[in-house]
Amino acid sequence: MPSRSSLSPHVWVRHETRSTERRAPVVPDDVRRLVASGLRVTVEESPQRVFDLEEYAEAGASTAATGSWVDAPEDAWVLGIKELPDEPAELHHRHIYFAHSFKGQHEAVDTLTRFEKGRGQLFDIEYLTDDNGRRVVAFGYWAGYVGAALGVLELAGALETPLAPTDQPTLDAAVKATGLDPVDTLTVVTGARGRSGRGAVDALAVAGLAPMRWDRSESRTRDVSHLLGHDLLVNCVLTTVPTTPFVTRDDLDRRRRLRVLADVTCDVTSDTNMLPVNTSITSWESPVRRVTGPEGGWMDVIAVDNLPSLLPREASITFSADLTPHLLGLGDHPPVGPWAAAAKAYDDAVGRLP
Numbered sequence: 001m002p003s004r005s006s007l008s009p010h011v012w013v014r015h016e017t018r019s020t021e022r023r024a025p026v027v028p029d030d031v032r033r034l035v036a037s038g039l040r041v042t043v044e045e046s047p048q049r050v051f052d053l054e055e056y057a058e059a060g061a062s063t064a065a066t067g068s069w070v071d072a073p074e075d076a077w078v079l080g081i082k083e084l085p086d087e088p089a090e091l092h093h094r095h096i097y098f099a100h101s102f103k104g105q106h107e108a109v110d111t112l113t114r115f116e117k118g119r120g121q122l123f124d125i126e127y128l129t130d131d132n133g134r135r136v137v138a139f140g141y142w143a144g145y146v147g148a149a150l151g152v153l154e155l156a157g158a159l160e161t162p163l164a165p166t167d168q169p170t171l172d173a174a175v176k177a178t179g180l181d182p183v184d185t186l187t188v189v190t191g192a193r194g195r196s197g198r199g200a201v202d203a204l205a206v207a208g209l210a211p212m213r214w215d216r217s218e219s220r221t222r223d224v225s226h227l228l229g230h231d232l233l234v235n236c237v238l239t240t241v242p243t244t245p246f247v248t249r250d251d252l253d254r255r256r257r258l259r260v261l262a263d264v265t266c267d268v269t270s271d272t273n274m275l276p277v278n279t280s281i282t283s284w285e286s287p288v289r290r291v292t293g294p295e296g297g298w299m300d301v302i303a304v305d306n307l308p309s310l311l312p313r314e315a316s317i318t319f320s321a322d323l324t325p326h327l328l329g330l331g332d333h334p335p336v337g338p339w340a341a342a343a344k345a346y347d348d349a350v351g352r353l354p
């Protein structure tokens with residue numbers, strides 16, 4: 001581990017490599033809070049970010065060129081959302097982002113090896129957890145909100161493609177304009193009590209729809225065939241144990257109302273997939289996939305795995321509000337709370353490297 005400065009923590013917000021990624025992990029108003037609390041904040045220039053660099057500068061951040069984190073001071077905490085670029089081969093800094101590298105995912109070994117070689121450290125946002133193991137920051141609410149909105153638009157035959165980043169007022173206006181009959185349109189949200197489930201319920205309310213809310217207790221006590229009696233199902237379940245699936249391929253040829261599945265979970269290839277009727281994600285270019293049964297019954301599936309990026313401003317504001325109080329704790333040595341949990345997850349993952 002390189003020597004770290006004893007000065008106040010320095011957060012370095014990097015540019016995102018993906019050209020479609022317009023979100024920011026921390027927004028200008030929260031940078032103002034961090035700076036007022038004594039943290040140093042540097043923000044890289046980023047052409048696609050939904051917040052202008054000037055807004056960060058006005059909030060008290062220093063500014064830096066795109067991708068200059070590679071030469072950032074050793075003590076900087078490099079903060080981002082999605083993956084790092086492929087270079088440099090060795091990572092020296094402490095990085096905070098969603099690396100998706102602790103569950104043996106594709107390229108996970110490469111990423112962890114880069115950290116090992118450079119003696120840097122990864123604090124994966126997915127592993128910032130509280131004492132009960134619950135994640136303290138996530139994009140779920142807006143994932144559910146956008147997923148349900150896309151489902152409503154598809155049900156009404158009003159989904160325009162390709163999808164593109166927008167804002168909540170525009171999305172809400174499109175959803176309201178569908179004019180779906182609230183009495184004759186039956187919807188259900190599974191995982192309704194979770195983060196994305198709550199977002200989905202709120203988006204359906206914008207359309208004037210009151211979905212049935214299905215969570216663990218309903219899965220325990222009700223027959224899953226009940227779900228087929230709705231026009232739209234928005235799946236927001238997070239589970240690590242295989243359970244009775246909600247919709248299978250056999251259901252495609254059964255008598256049912258269900259026509260549109262909005263799968264926010266996108267767990268399409270795992271053995272915990274609650275909607276095995278679908279086995280692949282869909283894209284912004286082609287968000288809807290029509291699946292068919294042996295006898296020609298069909299259903300439309302939306303399984304876009306980067307939904308919050310479609311509402312970059314709203315998603316960033318909510319995420320940043322949750323993350324900022326934790327950034328204030330970056331100065332603690334050794335790390336405590338969620339930072340200690342993420343540090344342990346990293347050490348465990350590195351320990352499993354071949």
Ligand SMILES: NC(=O)c1ccc[n+]([C@@H]2O[C@H](COP(=O)([O-])OP(=O)(O)OC[C@H]3O[C@@H](n4cnc5c(N)ncnc54)[C@H](O)[C@@H]3O)[C@@H](O)[C@H]2O)c1
Nearest residue numbers: 140143191193194195196215216219237238264305306307
């Ligand atoms: N598509 C995207 O862009 C996107 C973005 C963010 C998150 N997600 C995914 O959305 C999913 C939900 O995330 P979250 O943050 O809302 O999780 P969460 O933990 O807040 O909520 C999950 C909910 O599922 C419920 N649940 C668990 N097992 C169930 C069962 N057998 N039957 C019914 N309900 C059950 C839980 O009680 C909980 O209410 C995750 O898989 C996450 O990876 C997708």
